[in-house]
Amino acid sequence: MTATVRLVPVQAAYDDLLKRSLSKISCDLARLIYLASTRDYNTGSYHHDGLAARFRPEIAGKALEIAHRQIFYQLSACSLEELIEQLQTYLDCSHESAADILRIWQKLEPYRVAIPVEVNPAVARLFLSNIRLALAIWRFRQEQAQKNP
Amino acid sequence: MIGIPTAVLLGSALFLLLLLLATRGSAAAREISSRLDVPLLDDEAGLDPCPREFVARIFAPDDWEFVRGTKSRELQKLFRRERRLVALVWVHQTSTAIRRIMREHTEITRRSHDLRFTTETKLVLLYGELMVICGMLFLAIQSAGPQRVRGLAVYADALSQRLAQAQHDFKTVAARPELHGAGSA
Numbered sequence: 001m002t003a004t005v006r007l008v009p010v011q012a013a014y015d016d017l018l019k020r021s022l023s024k025i026s027c028d029l030a031r032l033i034y035l036a037s038t039r040d041y042n043t044g045s046y047h048h049d050g051l052a053a054r055f056r057p058e059i060a061g062k063a064l065e066i067a068h069r070q071i072f073y074q075l076s077a078c079s080l081e082e083l084i085e086q087l088q089t090y091l092d093c094s095h096e097s098a099a100d101i102l103r104i105w106q107k108l109e110p111y112r113v114a115i116p117v118e119v120n121p122a123v124a125r126l127f128l129s130n131i132r133l134a135l136a137i138w139r140f141r142q143e144q145a146q147k148n149p
Numbered sequence: 150m151i152g153i154p155t156a157v158l159l160g161s162a163l164f165l166l167l168l169l170l171a172t173r174g175s176a177a178a179r180e181i182s183s184r185l186d187v188p189l190l191d192d193e194a195g196l197d198p199c200p201r202e203f204v205a206r207i208f209a210p211d212d213w214e215f216v217r218g219t220k221s222r223e224l225q226k227l228f229r230r231e232r233r234l235v236a237l238v239w240v241h242q243t244s245t246a247i248r249r250i251m252r253e254h255t256e257i258t259r260r261s262h263d264l265r266f267t268t269e270t271k272l273v274l275l276y277g278e279l280m281v282i283c284g285m286l287f288l289a290i291q292s293a294g295p296q297r298v299r300g301l302a303v304y305a306d307a308l309s310q311r312l313a314q315a316q317h318d319f320k321t322v323a324a325r326p327e328l329h330g331a332g333s334a
Contacts, residue, residue: 122239129231
């Protein structure tokens with residue numbers, strides 16, 4: 001009974017998050033980055049003002065955490081080919097230059113902070129490795145396109 | 150032809166060698182991990198187990214085929230290196246989980262008064278088989294690459310889940326008299 005009472009608002013907050021925020025984001029990679037950005041670097045807790053106003057802050061935090069884990073596992077299960085498509089969509093929708101994003105991503109690896117807490121270490125490693133490979137392949141393709149226009 | 154004692158001796162030596170390899174494999178994976186990103190945790194009790202579809206993904210040949218299609222040697226080299234590390238992390242994680250399960254089992258059997266020889270033998274054999282497979286996987290991943298050992302990895306994953314289930318069932322049965330005792334107290 002208590003568990004049901006607790007789960008229902010989280011489910012409602014999760015559905016609300018999907019409907020109002022996540023559905024408007026172009027791809028899973030962008031959704032992952034967005035969800036990771038709602039997490040506090042120091043405490044690891046999630047914050048979203050709109051969601052917290054509609055539900056309680058702890059319910060909103062839990063919904064964000066669940067969505068983050070779900071998108072992370074979804075992306076980690078992608079093949080390299082699918083991940084490159086995700087990366088392409090992410091770069092196409094970004095207002096910054098694709099070459100700049102690529103350079104920074106390869107140099108600083110900011111996508112590392114997009115990993116949720118307490119996910120399986122092998123899956124986390126697979127995700128990082130796949131992003132690294134996707135970036136290298138994307139760059140290779142760009143170089144090939146410049147060589148053979 | 151070799152005699153039975155020689156065969157037993159050779160078999161035992163091979164078994165010990167593979168156990169040693171499994172241990173070395175874990176140590177190597179930990180060393181690799183210390184140089185790279187996500188830490189390996191020895192006590193992964195509180196973490197999510199590796200979902201089955203990811204085991205298939207780590208060892209799947211389709212990503213390799215995709216990278217090979219680029220015809221870039223550098224990319225192929227990078228892929229082999231990256232995927233080998235991920236596979237080693239998985240082997241380390243699996244062998245750590247197996248050891249943790251057996252430690253937990255040993256603790257329970259020490260307190261239990263209702264041990265069954267056949268169940269215990271089956272569990273020990275399953276544990277031995279898994280450790281040997283982990284040793285073989287460690288060797289094969291290093292030498293041939295993860296894509297060639299997909300079947301063995303999927304088999305090891307299924308076995309480790311069987312071991313975890315058997316231990317879970319044993320724990321439930323072992324806890325029953327305590328519950329009855331608590332109820333009657």
